[in-house]
Amino acid sequence: MLKKLRTPDELKSFSVKQLEVLAGEIREKIIDTVSRTGGHLASSLGVVELTIALHRVLNTPADKIVWDVGHQAYAHKLLTGRLEQFDTLRQLGGISGFPKRDESPYDAFDVGHSSTSISAALGMAAARDCHGSQEKVVAVIGDGSLTGGMAFEALNQAGDQQKNLIVVLNDNEMSISPNVGALSSLINRKMTSELVVRIKKEAENFLSHVPRIGKDLLKVARKAEDSLKGFFTPGMLFEAFGFDYVGPLNGHRLETLIPALENVANLEGPVLVHVVTRKGKGFEPAERNPSLFHGVGPFDKATGEVRGGKGGPASFTGVFGKTLTAMAEKDERIVAITAAMLEGTGLKEFSQRFPQRFFDVGIAEQHAVTFAAGLACQGMRPVVALYSTFLQRAYDNVVHDVALQRLPVTFAIDRAGLVGADGPTHHGVFDFSFLRHIPNMVVMAPRDEIELQRAMLTATLHDGPVAYRYPRGQAFGLPLPDAIEPFAVGRGEKLRDGNDAVIFALGTVCREALLAADMLAGEGLSVGVVDPRFLKPLDKELLIAEARRTGVVVTVEENVRQGGFGSAVLEMLGDEGIAARVLRIGLPDRFVEQGTQPQLHARYGLDAEGIAAGVRNFIHGQTTNPQSRASGA
Numbered sequence: 071m072l073k074k075l076r077t078p079d080e081l082k083s084f085s086v087k088q089l090e091v092l093a094g095e096i097r098e099k100i101i102d103t104v105s106r107t108g109g110h111l112a113s114s115l116g117v118v119e120l121t122i123a124l125h126r127v128l129n130t131p132a133d134k135i136v137w138d139v140g141h142q143a144y145a146h147k148l149l150t151g152r153l154e155q156f157d158t159l160r161q162l163g164g165i166s167g168f169p170k171r172d173e174s175p176y177d178a179f180d181v182g183h184s185s186t187s188i189s190a191a192l193g194m195a196a197a198r199d200c201h202g203s204q205e206k207v208v209a210v211i212g213d214g215s216l217t218g219g220m221a222f223e224a225l226n227q228a229g230d231q232q233k234n235l236i237v238v239l240n241d242n243e244m245s246i247s248p249n250v251g252a253l254s255s256l257i258n259r260k261m262t263s264e265l266v267v268r269i270k271k272e273a274e275n276f277l278s279h280v281p282r283i284g285k286d287l288l289k290v291a292r293k294a295e296d297s298l299k300g301f302f303t304p305g306m307l308f309e310a311f312g313f314d315y316v317g318p319l320n321g322h323r324l325e326t327l328i329p330a331l332e333n334v335a336n337l338e339g340p341v342l343v344h345v346v347t348r349k350g351k352g353f354e355p356a357e358r359n360p361s362l363f364h365g366v367g368p369f370d371k372a373t374g375e376v377r378g379g380k381g382g383p384a385s386f387t388g389v390f391g392k393t394l395t396a397m398a399e400k401d402e403r404i405v406a407i408t409a410a411m412l413e414g415t416g417l418k419e420f421s422q423r424f425p426q427r428f429f430d431v432g433i434a435e436q437h438a439v440t441f442a443a444g445l446a447c448q449g450m451r452p453v454v455a456l457y458s459t460f461l462q463r464a465y466d467n468v469v470h471d472v473a474l475q476r477l478p479v480t481f482a483i484d485r486a487g488l489v490g491a492d493g494p495t496h497h498g499v500f501d502f503s504f505l506r507h508i509p510n511m512v513v514m515a516p517r518d519e520i521e522l523q524r525a526m527l528t529a530t531l532h533d534g535p536v537a538y539r540y541p542r543g544q545a546f547g548l549p550l551p552d553a554i555e556p557f558a559v560g561r562g563e564k565l566r567d568g569n570d571a572v573i574f575a576l577g578t579v580c581r582e583a584l585l586a587a588d589m590l591a592g593e594g595l596s597v598g599v600v601d602p603r604f605l606k607p608l609d610k611e612l613l614i615a616e617a618r619r620t621g622v623v624v625t626v627e628e629n630v631r632q633g634g635f636g637s638a639v640l641e642m643l644g645d646e647g648i649a650a651r652v653l654r655i656g657l658p659d660r661f662v663e664q665g666t667q668p669q670l671h672a673r674y675g676l677d678a679e680g681i682a683a684g685v686r687n688f689i690h691g692q693t694t695n696p697q698s699r700a701s702g703a
């Protein structure tokens with residue numbers, strides 16, 4: 071059936087039985103493909119019926135479906151003409167793991183970061199009303215993504231404007247890990263007993279003071295099933311925002327889901343449809359362990375065993391998590407904060423060892439940073455572990471709430487550089503540029519895991535904001551020393567002498583620069599390598615001395631060239647009046663596509679061969695890096 075389907079419009083002629091068969095085929099295709107490509111399996115499996123029902127009821131692409139995060143849109147892709155390309159999912163040159171307007175007219179909004187769907191859908195609804203057209207606009211948001219503040223900013227405006235807008239809340243009680251926060255307790259109707267007692271007291275107090283009807287209301291409330299626990303429904307929350315509330319609906323029963331959505335589609339004003347689904351539905355290992363199968367690498371579809379999961383060096387994330395836990399044993403001021411990325415940021419062990427000093431704030435990066443600022447004001451040493459791409463959300467909080475007050479907040483920036491298959495929404499290639507101009511910040515990029523530990527200790531000893539960044543994936547397997555030695559702030563290290571040119575390589579690219587220098591030595595070129603360690607403050611003395619000595623400088627960074635480390639070196643040399651030729655190797659002024667990390671490093675001249683080619687050409691007089699030119703820099 072899936073093979074024969076040409077457009078989602080054809081779903082309108084299918085019986086519910088046929089649609090159920092189709093759902094099975096879609097699941098099979100998703101499991102089979104993701105078992106080879108890796109990807110966001112559990113979230114996509116959970117919304118197969120919901121996706122079918124939406125496409126059956128709506129007239130897409132005229133009607134708009136705005137997926138939040140977009141990691142659950144695989145069924146949507148299969149229903150909207152991408153079956154043939156589906157095997158290329160998340161591969162270099164293949165289809166994206168997220169909705170993309172360039173990829174299909176059915177993809178209404180580009181996404182990858184969470185909590186944007188209601189804002190974007192409301193914008194579309196407002197535009198529709200300006201144009202005087204009639205299309206329907208639907209935002210589909212998960213319970214995890216609803217913890218992001220932007221979702222509430224949008225609900226606030228939507229309830230006020232009363233535009234025709236449908237928000238589908240896909241409630242599977244999971245973010246990547248189990249969902250957190252008071253809101254999730256309300257939505258899942260699993261209020262903790264303290265919360266129930268508190269609400270009960272407050273509500274009874276309130277109701278007993280309502281003139282005339284208060285006492286009756288109180289009686290009703292008391293009689294309600296499970297006392298007041300049953301009286302408070304998630305619907306009340308959304309109704310308070312001016313939405314009509316429909317639900318909770320079983321998100322896997324097409325025979326009830328379709329008519330319910332048909333009714334909703336005819337309602338006026340904003341409507342919130344609460345749909346309950348099971349993350350990983352239809353693949354037992356994913357249902358059992360939805361966190362593992364949230365974003366998973368290739369696996370054996372017969373057993374659910376994830377391939378290549380064990381063995382090999384620890385990841386940078388793993389070294390960070392272990393080291394922070396060890397440091398927290400010695401320093402009681404250290405607390406750790408994650409924004410819904412417990413496993414992703416390596417904080418699981420810390421959370422178990424120090425439950426009182428660990429905070430998962432939900433998908434709320436801005437709040438995470440300002441919350442850390444509050445902790446720091448009161449003498450704690452908060453470490454906010456965020457992916458580079460998600461820290462973008464909290465830029466003003468870093469500036470205004472942390473740096474301005476010179477608060478000792480540490481930013482542990484994971485997934486810095488090119489992350490691979492998630493692609494342009496997730497590459498962490500801007501943090502050098504958006505951090506280095508902030509006064510009071512210290513910014514480090516360790517070249518390996520030993521240096522990561524040193525950066526971590528340096529951060530806890532420094533009385534002000536510090537950031538250090540490290541990449542996705544395995545570290546180099548270096549033996550970690552028993553004692554960690556902190557850096558002197560602003561001091562780099564010369565790793566190799568050379569007279570024809572010097573490479574300043576910041577971060578894990580340093581290792582590739584050393585390999586490049588080896589290659590060039592084989593060709594008779596003498597190239598030095600310096601690890602600057604600090605993006606800010608720069609080790610001026612060392613960098614200027616090396617620039618003066620060789621007169622030929624090559625900077626290397628896994629960040630956009632605009633405003634990054636190379637720019638900092640150019641500014642320094644300009645300010646100091648040093649005449650040196652400078653080549654900047656880094657990422658171009660455009661969004662980098664998806665692909666494996668090695669593929670992308672090679673494409674953008676950031677591996678040893680690429681760096682060697684750039685340096686060789688530059689020494690021989692070519693003024694720009696050929697790799698960057700070929701890739702559009």
Ligand SMILES: Cc1ncc(C[n+]2csc(CCOP(=O)(O)OP(=O)(O)O)c2C)c(N)n1
Pocket residue numbers: 113116139141142182183184211212213214215216240242244245246349364409410411433435460463
């Ligand atoms: C701003 C931002 N922070 C963090 C993430 C990482 N992330 C992706 S999906 C996800 C959980 C989303 O949970 P939910 O919306 O409930 O969707 P589900 O996977 O349960 O279907 C998180 C934390 C993100 N994409 N964007």
Ligand SMILES: CC(=O)[C@@H](O)[C@H](O)COP(=O)(O)O
Pocket residue numbers: 110139141182183364365414485489492542
């Ligand atoms: C959709 C999303 O934002 C996350 O699931 C992200 O893909 C996780 O990335 P890692 O696999 O690097 O943890």
Ligand SMILES: [Mg+2]
Pocket residue numbers: 212213214215240241242243244245
């Ligand atoms: Mg969820």
